Amino acid sequence: MKIQFCGAASGVTGSCHLITTEKHKILLDCGQFQGGKAMEAMNFEDFPFDPAEIDCVVLSHAHIDHCGRIPLLVKRGFKNKIYCTDATADLLEVMLKDSGYIHEKEAEWKNRKAERAGKPLVEPLYTYNDALDSLKYIKPVLYDQLIELCDDVEVVFNDAGHILGSAIIELWIKENGNVSKLVFSGDLGVAGRPILRDPTVIKKADYLIVESTYGNRLHPQNSSSIEELIKIVLKTIQRGGTVVIPSFAVGRTQELIYQFNRFYQDNSAYRKQLENLIVYIDSPMATTATEVFRKNAQVFDEETKAYILKGDNPLDFKNLRFTRSTEESMFLNMDKHPKVIISASGMCEAGRIRHHLKHNLWNPKTSIIFVGYQAEGTLGRLIVDGEKDITLFGETVHVNAEIYNLEGFSGHADRDGLISWIGGFTEKPKEIFLVHGEQQVKYDFAKTIKEELGYDATVVEGTSEFDLKNHKVVNREDAYREAMDSDNLIAVKKRISTIHDELEKILYNTQLAISSDLSPERMAEIGNIVLELEKNSLNLGSAVTKEEETNLEMKPE
Numbered sequence: 001m002k003i004q005f006c007g008a009a010s011g012v013t014g015s016c017h018l019i020t021t022e023k024h025k026i027l028l029d030c031g032q033f034q035g036g037k038a039m040e041a042m043n044f045e046d047f048p049f050d051p052a053e054i055d056c057v058v059l060s061h062a063h064i065d066h067c068g069r070i071p072l073l074v075k076r077g078f079k080n081k082i083y084c085t086d087a088t089a090d091l092l093e094v095m096l097k098d099s100g101y102i103h104e105k106e107a108e109w110k111n112r113k114a115e116r117a118g119k120p121l122v123e124p125l126y127t128y129n130d131a132l133d134s135l136k137y138i139k140p141v142l143y144d145q146l147i148e149l150c151d152d153v154e155v156v157f158n159d160a161g162h163i164l165g166s167a168i169i170e171l172w173i174k175e176n177g178n179v180s181k182l183v184f185s186g187d188l189g190v191a192g193r194p195i196l197r198d199p200t201v202i203k204k205a206d207y208l209i210v211e212s213t214y215g216n217r218l219h220p221q222n223s224s225s226i227e228e229l230i231k232i233v234l235k236t237i238q239r240g241g242t243v244v245i246p247s248f249a250v251g252r253t254q255e256l257i258y259q260f261n262r263f264y265q266d267n268s269a270y271r272k273q274l275e276n277l278i279v280y281i282d283s284p285m286a287t288t289a290t291e292v293f294r295k296n297a298q299v300f301d302e303e304t305k306a307y308i309l310k311g312d313n314p315l316d317f318k319n320l321r322f323t324r325s326t327e328e329s330m331f332l333n334m335d336k337h338p339k340v341i342i343s344a345s346g347m348c349e350a351g352r353i354r355h356h357l358k359h360n361l362w363n364p365k366t367s368i369i370f371v372g373y374q375a376e377g378t379l380g381r382l383i384v385d386g387e388k389d390i391t392l393f394g395e396t397v398h399v400n401a402e403i404y405n406l407e408g409f410s411g412h413a414d415r416d417g418l419i420s421w422i423g424g425f426t427e428k429p430k431e432i433f434l435v436h437g438e439q440q441v442k443y444d445f446a447k448t449i450k451e452e453l454g455y456d457a458t459v460v461e462g463t464s465e466f467d468l469k470n471h472k473v474v475n476r477e478d479a480y481r482e483a484m485d486s487d488n489l490i491a492v493k494k495r496i497s498t499i500h501d502e503l504e505k506i507l508y509n510t511q512l513a514i515s516s517d518l519s520p521e522r523m524a525e526i527g528n529i530v531l532e533l534e535k536n537s538l539n540l541g542s543a544v545t546k547e548e549e550t551n552l553e554m555k556p557e
Contacts, residue, residue, distance in 0.1 A: 001175060003017060003019055003466045004018040004464070005460045005466075006048050006463055009461060012438065013031060013065040014032060014039075017184070018049055021152070022175055030067065031063075031068050033065075034349060039377055043072070048463050051074075055080055057070065057080075058149070060084075061187060062088045062094075068095075069125075070082065072126050078137075088165035090292045091164060091292055101128045102351075104124050143299070152174035159198075160185070160186050160199050166186055168200055169184040181206050181207070182209070183208050185208070188211060191417060201424035207430060208429040212418065212436060214373075214417075216415060221408060228406055232367050233277070237277055240365055241367060246372075249346075250285075251372075251411045253281060253290065254290055257317075258314050260340075261316065279319055280322075282341055283343050283344040286344055333356065333360070346373075362397050364402075369406060370383075430468075431468065434446055434457050439461070
């Protein structure tokens with residue numbers, strides 16, 4: 001069995017892992033890369049495998065960084081089943097259609113600019129219809145249901161507590177009469193949070209692939225973030241300002257609705273102050289996703305079910321408004337009354353939130369509250385890191401608003417949550433692979449795993465392939481590393497030295513040719529040798545340069 005990490009290997013987006021057995025190829029997730037232009041460009045690259053050869057996709061959950069390239073996978077040849085939980089299947093219809101629509105609109109906008117500039121037109125990553133076509137391959141299953149994916153491979157989806165329908169995946173793979181168990185964490189949620197159940201504790205695994213988004217830091221207690229949220233809201237409305245909350249349409253938005261429900265329903269001290277404050281959900285996708293949440297109450301935690309049984313809808317309250325039309329959204333920025341605007345996207349990379357930031361970032365009365373992870377290269381990350389001048393729609397906006405980052409609302413387990421979950425295994429897995437985290441975070445988390453649990457963990461880098469049978473690692477993105485052990489490095493350097501000697505001889509002979517009549521055939525031969533040696537010198541020199549750079553990076557300061 002081999003595992004090839006094709007995404008979320010050097011960051012927190014683009015989750016995609018290929019499991020290859022003697023008979024089958026199974027893909028875990030097929031997510032979109034999100035971040036700056038360089039990250040977005042990665043979505044257009046070829047998959048490091050043939051989509052037509054994939055036997056099935058096993059999907060952990062419906063966030064775009066885990067499912068967003070499924071329509072592209074289908075567009076490029078995949079025609080088999082995509083397994084996920086039934087709640088995830090409901091959300092996928094919302095997420096993928098919306099994603100296809102966004103890609104179409106972005107391409108239209110770029111092409112209008114390209115036509116005016118006389119530049120080539122671009123194609124969208126995929127279209128709304130491509131997304132629609134991919135949905136026919138979705139195969140919904142229940143939590144805790146044993147499913148036969150194909151000959152010799154079985155799967156169970158366990159509740160991950162991250163978003164509605166999110167799953168920890170257990171795979172049993174039979175090869176040569178032996179059964180190996182592989183566990184993929186997907187994204188792990190936070191224990192004790194409202195609406196969803198806690199992440200399922202898994203007892204055994206031979207091989208573990210685990211996320212590490214917050215692997216080197218702790219969240220504040222959720223209760224303290226809730227208290228901070230209401231304090232910020234009250235302070236902002238008292239000065240006549242608006243609260244703008246960039247929020248992921250699926251997961252964080254519903255939790256915020258739940259918490260505002262509590263403010264309006266349960267706490268009389270706040271009810272009077274909030275009596276005239278309207279909370280707007282300004283995201284058509286978040287609106288539809290909230291409807292999906294309401295229809296999937298069977299997977300809610302016991303506390304939320306108890307509220308429902310008492311007749312309280314935890315995802316609704318009298319001051320909650322959902323806006324769908326563009327006109328309604330535009331009105332929010334013309335209305336001067338204090339309000340709360342919750343809008344997607346959570347990292348501020350697309351959607352209506354960018355318009356709300358343009359109209360509010362400059363205003364010192366405004367508060368901007370971040371409640372989810374902000375990946376490197378995103379607009380949200382720039383604002384959280386203190387950037388004072390932001391470009392939105394070609395206009396520079398100076399940041400005068402108060403900026404808050406309430407990590408207690410994060411849907412990802414923090415360092416201690418991840419350690420606690422891994423500590424639930426009754427014995428050490430043969431291999432632990434760390435994915436879905438920034439590089440330094442993964443190295444820090446690997447160190448913590450060693451210190452706390454005594455387990456060694458492998459930090460995945462680049463598009464790497466691991467042969468689990470032979471314990472062999474091949475980094476395809478940096479293939480030169482495989483050959484760059486000390487003996488090979490010496491051999492390569494000797495080869496480069498020889499090439500340099502040959503080049504000197506050729507240059508000497510070329511100088512002789514000026515004063516003596518070398519035949520045209522000999523001159524042509526010399527020219528070909530020069531070209532060949534130049535090519536080899538560049539290739540080998542590049543490898544050595546990269547190896548030397550790597551060695552420098554590894555040296556302590």
